[in-house]
């Protein structure tokens with residue numbers, strides 16, 4: 044977990060529904076936690092206690108994540124956790140993906156952002172059930188937030204639940220949500236060394252979508268090099284290159300999804 048921001052709490056997370064005025068559910072009973080960066084000198088003391096607390100928070104999260112996983116499996120729901128830096132194109136990919144899937148499989152979406160319902164509004168426009176989780180000061184979704192959101196969404200049997208995590212290539216990698224697979228998105232404007240600089244995310248991911256390939260003529264980015272770096276971190280990582288703008292590569296991505304849906 045993140046040592047410096049103290050991202051262990053839920054940050055006072057709330058659930059929101061597009062178009063439902065006043066719908067506002069707090070996640071958890073413990074209320075928000077606050078960042079006090081002026082007290083960061085505390086981080087130099089009590090290292091053992093800090094490590095212990097981090098283990099407890101992650102253990103607690105893992106227990107809840109396993110309950111989510113059991114629930115998803117019992118209902119034959121495919122839950123995917125989408126992760127990336129801010130702006131890599133997670134929502135744009137969902138906007139293009141969901142209409143292509145709806146004939147075969149119902150889709151519901153959980154959107155994670157610190158603030159706004161912007162992404163939930165974009166998904167709502169597709170006519171698909173969606174819940175926005177606003178994490179407040181929190182920089183990742185955790186299993187409890189997903190549990191609450193899933194309870195509200197009540198996804199049908201044999202369906203797909205897309206969980207778009209908070210844009211952040213670091214902390215969300217550590218929090219199991221009970222998903223069947225983690226899909227990390229990286230775009231060609233971010234630099235091909237990201238898998239080496241942020242290895243935990245690529246180590247934990249099952250599939251990497253390299254997005255914005257339409258911009259390749261305009262940037263110095265070598266997809267083969269990026270893939271090679273990613274494979275150094277995780278040689279099981281699957282890899283698909285696509286563009287949410289042009290639709291290039293979507294056949295392969297939709298086929299990947301359909302193979303998972305067929306196995307439900």
Ligand SMILES: Nc1nc2c(ncn2[C@@H]2O[C@H](COP(=O)(O)OP(=O)(O)OP(=O)(O)O)[C@@H](O)[C@H]2O)c(=O)[nH]1
Pocket residue numbers: 127128129130131132133134135136162209210211254255256257258285286287288289
């Ligand atoms: N050229 C190009 N632009 C893209 C592509 N995909 C997304 N974008 C643009 O990138 C910007 C960010 O896209 P989003 O889909 O909002 O990214 P995100 O990962 O959901 O962002 P956060 O939720 O804020 O982390 C928008 O301006 C998109 O139009 C793509 O394939 N090609």
Ligand SMILES: [Mg+2]
Pocket residue numbers: 133134135162207
């Ligand atoms: Mg988004």
